[in-house]
Amino acid sequence: xxxxxxxxxxxxxxxVARTARVRxxxxxxxxxxxxxxRHLTENGAAGLSLRAVARDVGMVSSAVxxxxxxxxxxLTALIIDAYDAVGEIAEAAEANGRTRATSTRxxxxxxxxRAWARANAHEYALIYGSPVPGYAAPVATIEPAxxxxxxxxxxxxEGVERGDIEPGEPAPLPRALRTDFAKLRSLAAPAxxxxxxxxxxxxxxxxxxxxxxxxxxHLHNVIRDYDAFFSAQMRRACEFLVTGR
Amino acid sequence: xxxxxxxxxxxxxxxVARTARVRxxxxxxxxxxxxxxRHLTENGAAGLSLRAVARDVGMVSSAVxxxxxxxxxxLTALIIDAYDAVGEIAEAAEANGRTRATSTRxxxxxxxxRAWARANAHEYALIYGSPVPGYAAPVATIEPAxxxxxxxxxxxxEGVERGDIEPGEPAPLPRALRTDFAKLRSLAAPAxxxxxxxxxxxxxxxxxxxxxxxxxxHLHNVIRDYDAFFSAQMRRACEFLVTGR
DNA sequence: TGTACATCAGTGAACGCGCGTTCACTGATGTAC
DNA sequence: TGTACATCAGTGAACGCGCGTTCACTGATGTAC
Numbered sequence: 001x002x003x004x005x006x007x008x009x010x011x012x013x014x015x016v017a018r019t020a021r022v023r024x025x026x027x028x029x030x031x032x033x034x035x036x037x038r039h040l041t042e043n044g045a046a047g048l049s050l051r052a053v054a055r056d057v058g059m060v061s062s063a064v065x066x067x068x069x070x071x072x073x074x075l076t077a078l079i080i081d082a083y084d085a086v087g088e089i090a091e092a093a094e095a096n097g098r099t100r101a102t103s104t105r106x107x108x109x110x111x112x113x114r115a116w117a118r119a120n121a122h123e124y125a126l127i128y129g130s131p132v133p134g135y136a137a138p139v140a141t142i143e144p145a146x147x148x149x150x151x152x153x154x155x156x157x158e159g160v161e162r163g164d165i166e167p168g169e170p171a172p173l174p175r176a177l178r179t180d181f182a183k184l185r186s187l188a189a190p191a192x193x194x195x196x197x198x199x200x201x202x203x204x205x206x207x208x209x210x211x212x213x214x215x216x217x218h219l220h221n222v223i224r225d226y227d228a229f230f231s232a233q234m235r236r237a238c239e240f241l242v243t244g245r
Numbered sequence: 246x247x248x249x250x251x252x253x254x255x256x257x258x259x260x261v262a263r264t265a266r267v268r269x270x271x272x273x274x275x276x277x278x279x280x281x282x283r284h285l286t287e288n289g290a291a292g293l294s295l296r297a298v299a300r301d302v303g304m305v306s307s308a309v310x311x312x313x314x315x316x317x318x319x320l321t322a323l324i325i326d327a328y329d330a331v332g333e334i335a336e337a338a339e340a341n342g343r344t345r346a347t348s349t350r351x352x353x354x355x356x357x358x359r360a361w362a363r364a365n366a367h368e369y370a371l372i373y374g375s376p377v378p379g380y381a382a383p384v385a386t387i388e389p390a391x392x393x394x395x396x397x398x399x400x401x402x403e404g405v406e407r408g409d410i411e412p413g414e415p416a417p418l419p420r421a422l423r424t425d426f427a428k429l430r431s432l433a434a435p436a437x438x439x440x441x442x443x444x445x446x447x448x449x450x451x452x453x454x455x456x457x458x459x460x461x462x463h464l465h466n467v468i469r470d471y472d473a474f475f476s477a478q479m480r481r482a483c484e485f486l487v488t489g490r
Numbered sequence: 491t492g493t494a495c496a497t498c499a500g501t502g503a504a505c506g507c508g509c510g511t512t513c514a515c516t517g518a519t520g521t522a523c
Numbered sequence: 524t525g526t527a528c529a530t531c532a533g534t535g536a537a538c539g540c541g542c543g544t545t546c547a548c549t550g551a552t553g554t555a556c
Contacts, residue, residue: 020553021498021499021552021553024499024552025499028499044291044377044378044379046291047378047379049541049542050542050543051541051542051543052541052542059500059501060500060501060502061542061543062500062501062502062503062544062546063499063500063501065544065545066499066500067499071542071543125375126375128463129374130289130370130371130374130461131461132289133287133291133292134289134292137462145463171477171480171481173473173477174470174477176469176470176473177477179469180467180468180470180474184467201455201458202451202478202481205450205451205478206447206454208454208457208458209450209453209455209457210450210454212450212453212454212457213446213449213453216373216374216375218390221387222425223422223425224421224424224425225419228418228422229422229425232418232419232422233446233447235416236444236447240485245490265520270531273532294509295509295510297508304532304533304534305533305535306509306511307511307513307533307534307535307536308532308533310510310511311533312532315510315511316509316510316511
């Protein structure tokens, strides 16, 4: 086994030489993010503090600047990680049920998103709750942010191909909207009619809306069994997406 | 015109005597909230600071404590005001269209909520975004928080009475959920079947979900005409609530 | 394999800032006789 | 109507705290010859 076997052949610097310091760096970067994530839970995004994180990692606060050039960069890293985490979970759910019906597969994706949200409430709030004031999300967050919606779109594209999804009766749409849908179609949803695209947005909005209602306390004293509630609501929503009624 | 004409007859203390100081108090309380609301816009709920508010009101920071016993009490007041503001707007929309079809009236309520949300983004985030970390909403917020959902429920109750709303095919629901729905029915939605209650939650979730998608930036570079998008989505959602398909 | 130099991680002190809340006080406004 | 007292609004200083970020530094790790 040559040391360069897992590296591109044109890599000049040998991997072994890099390891010791580089490895420590990678591990500490992870450790900082891990602690940051924990602090998010307790204080929310606005309360995320480099000094507090440094303290918990066991470093002096200025040392963290070797890893993240500013507080906002740490926040960005946590946001990207969160998007990637739900994205991965949703993609796993997508891969799971290749043989099942489209509406079942959609339902499983919705459930997986909710399960992740409940297990990582703070990170969920970070990416799908109110934006952090004074923080502007950089472009690097766009791609990870689109992973879950793309899962839904792929399932729908497949469903349309298989004839699993009924287009339903088209309603007249304003031109601007038809253009947006056309762009989306050419980008990620070939052959999916406007009616169905509209229903995908409806489903996605309802997923996030229902999770928000539940997690942000708006169902207190109204619904007791959140699991049953979410499942029932989503079952119907996915059915609607597929059948158009 | 006697001074007591606008007061209950059994009010012992004459109203005139109260005015000077009491009026100043009322006005300053309002002024503090007004400034607080403005600060919310710039710094978000977590960044709302009594000191900064005091500065802008033109008081020394400790003086604010004559009006609000703590920062969290100011926050609570702002939250209640926000709920009351959307509540009022939704109720106005409800009152507007007495003669129109149920789905039209529902649509108008949805549009009114979104209009308020766009005009008061920070307050919207305060009540429907992620909860403020370390802040627990007191019971006094519950009633104002329920005003908008109750508007939707009233419209639906009326729609059912008039035969405007089709129950659709009942799906089997877990017992816990049927109990929750039954409680809600006996409280605020007589004669509204489970199928329709479920659709009310679906609509409400979709309203908030769609507004969140729009306002928290998740539709960037995907949808350009947010007005058209929201209207189209909600038109379909309200139709679904009414017809069940 | 050994040495001289360069790179990098982490330290500790400091700057300048803002926060919530308390407290003893002054002076204005309201009340009772 | 006038006076003595009570209530209340607002002041200014203080307590104790935490924050992000910079900077000159020490000492360990890595590199080139």
